[in-house]
Amino acid sequence: MNDKIRKLQEEIEVEKRKMANCKHDFGKVFFDPETVSEPYGYEMVAQGSDVWYEPKGYKNVKKDRWTRKCEICGYEEHTNKQKPIINGYEPSF
Numbered sequence: 001m002n003d004k005i006r007k008l009q010e011e012i013e014v015e016k017r018k019m020a021n022c023k024h025d026f027g028k029v030f031f032d033p034e035t036v037s038e039p040y041g042y043e044m045v046a047q048g049s050d051v052w053y054e055p056k057g058y059k060n061v062k063k064d065r066w067t068r069k070c071e072i073c074g075y076e077e078h079t080n081k082q083k084p085i086i087n088g089y090e091p092s093f
Contacts, residue, residue, distance in 0.1 A: 015073075022073040032067040032078070035060050 039055030069076050 019070075019073045019075045022070060022075065024070040024075060025072050026068040026077070027071045029066050029068045032065050033062045034065045034078075035062055037061075 037058040038061050039057065040059045041056040042053040043056045045052055045054050063080065065078055065080055066082075067076055067078050
């Protein structure tokens with residue numbers, strides 16, 4: 001069992017080195033939403049003279065996310081940010 005674990009760890013290290021030395025060639029960006037847990041209520045908690053709020057319950061919320069993947073090594077980058085894209089020209093009077 002230890003030999004198998006050691007071999008897998010070596011394979012992981014090899015893949016990490018490949019990703020670290022890769023000149024990333026990212027393909028098309030695609031929409032890849034993620035689900036995160038957000039609190040929907042808070043409860044006031046007190047201990048002596050100290051008072052604070054703690055989350056009471058959680059709900060799953062989908063957040064917009066975009067992903068791009070390197071076509072050479074498989075490295076993925078994720079972002080939640082967007083920027084406006086302006087294309088073309090129009091007459092200005």
